[in-house]
Amino acid sequence: MKQSPGYVPGEQLDGASIIKLNTNENPYPPAPEIADVLQGFDAARLRVYPAPNAAQFRTIASDLHNVPADQVIATNGGDELLRLAIATFVEPGASIGLCTPTYSLYEVLAWLHGASTVDAPLNDDWTLNADTVSIWQNAGARLGFVVNPQAPSGHLIPTSELSAIATAFDGVLVIDEAYVDFVDPSLHYDAVTLCREHDNILLLRTLSKGYSLAGLRFGYGLGSSAVVTPMQTKTKDSYNTDAIAQALACAALGAQDYASDTWARVRRDRDQLAKRLTTLGFACEPSETNFLLVRAPERASAKELYECLRQNNILVRYFDAPRLSDCLRITIGTEAQNDELIRALETLLSG
Numbered sequence: 462m463k464q465s466p467g468y469v470p471g472e473q474l475d476g477a478s479i480i481k482l483n484t485n486e487n488p489y490p491p492a493p494e495i496a497d498v499l500q501g502f503d504a505a506r507l508r509v510y511p512a513p514n515a516a517q518f519r520t521i522a523s524d525l526h527n528v529p530a531d532q533v534i535a536t537n538g539g540d541e542l543l544r545l546a547i548a549t550f551v552e553p554g555a556s557i558g559l560c561t562p563t564y565s566l567y568e569v570l571a572w573l574h575g576a577s578t579v580d581a582p583l584n585d586d587w588t589l590n591a592d593t594v595s596i597w598q599n600a601g602a603r604l605g606f607v608v609n610p611q612a613p614s615g616h617l618i619p620t621s622e623l624s625a626i627a628t629a630f631d632g633v634l635v636i637d638e639a640y641v642d643f644v645d646p647s648l649h650y651d652a653v654t655l656c657r658e659h660d661n662i663l664l665l666r667t668l669s670k671g672y673s674l675a676g677l678r679f680g681y682g683l684g685s686s687a688v689v690t691p692m693q694t695k696t697k698d699s700y701n702t703d704a705i706a707q708a709l710a711c712a713a714l715g716a717q718d719y720a721s722d723t724w725a726r727v728r729r730d731r732d733q734l735a736k737r738l739t740t741l742g743f744a745c746e747p748s749e750t751n752f753l754l755v756r757a758p759e760r761a762s763a764k765e766l767y768e769c770l771r772q773n774n775i776l777v778r779y780f781d782a783p784r785l786s787d788c789l790r791i792t793i794g795t796e797a798q799n800d801e802l803i804r805a806l807e808t809l810l811s812g
């Protein structure tokens with residue numbers, strides 16, 4: 462088999478005593494409606510194939526975002542949308558534009574497609590490189606990925622900058638909004654408006670983070686018909702999302718009040734946790750996501766902290782990568798989990 466770099470997901474250890482702050486799951490359970498729909502699901506419906514394009518889900522998403530239903534595509538997790546975007550818009554051998562460091566799956570998917578990647582390195586303060594578009598264009602890229610709010614920094618890029626990229630870029634710009642649900646509403650961030658203004662933008666949404674449904678594998682894309690229709694009709698598998706997932710995904714989008722209540726709690730606890738980590742000597746990047754990227758205090762090594770926390774059954778994410786090797790990425794947990802994390806760090810740092 463050809464050698465792939467492979468994506469290394471965050472660990473999934475079993476055990477009730479594990480505090481999992483490493484893969485950016487929502488710490489709160491899915492909406493109660495999800496359990497109701499699951500229990501009421503008629504197994505006889507599984508005899509026939511599911512709706513090929515998840516029509517009912519697309520109608521609900523179309524109402525929620527105020528875009529026509531044919532500008533919504535439902536996918537098996539956001540990750541499938543990334544794969545579809547590459548399969549649809551990138552010739553094998555061609556290049557894909559990234560803003561690095563970023564979500565490492567992009568590079569893996571590019572490799573699997575026989576494509577290369579071209580990096581527009583983020584500035585030291587994690588803002589976008591002013592030459593992003595020219596770096597991408599010079600390499601012949603026709604597809605580019607930006608995560609917003611960003612991973613792993615947590616920063617929010619203003620829509621004006623994304624709009625400028627979309628205008629200048631002679632290709633499809635994917636704005637990966639996996640964490641958008643956690644953005645403070647008072648910032649009035651709204652990239653859906655950008656899809657109406659630019660026919661080369663594809664927005665990625667997922668139910669994994671905001672809707673507490675990482676185990677369901679459901680995501681969707683929003684964009685102009687020019688971007689969405691070729692993926693919908695040419696590249697995706699006919700039955701890419703199953704009947705149970707479609708039913709639960711509809712229920713999840715329907716339970717907006719419940720989900721947005723979890724987002725508000727995460728935002729509140731994010732600010733609390735950032736304050737307490739700062740007191741312990743960590744430098745916290747401002748975050749509009751459900752995680753914090755923190756630089757370890759001078760006297761400590763991020764890698765050792767990661768390992769010691771792990772021995773205490775607390776999982777956080779450590780990236781042995783340029784610019785990140787002195788940092789930890791910590792998912793916002795429940796209040797009790799955050800307390801445990803702080804207690805463990807206090808002990809480790811005083812030792």
Ligand SMILES: *Cc1c(COP(=O)(O)O)cnc(C)c1O
Nearest residue numbers: 538539540564612639667669680
């Ligand atoms: C979580 C995540 C996704 C999508 O995840 P799925 O679980 O496949 O929906 C996409 N991009 C980024 C940056 C993510 O963190």
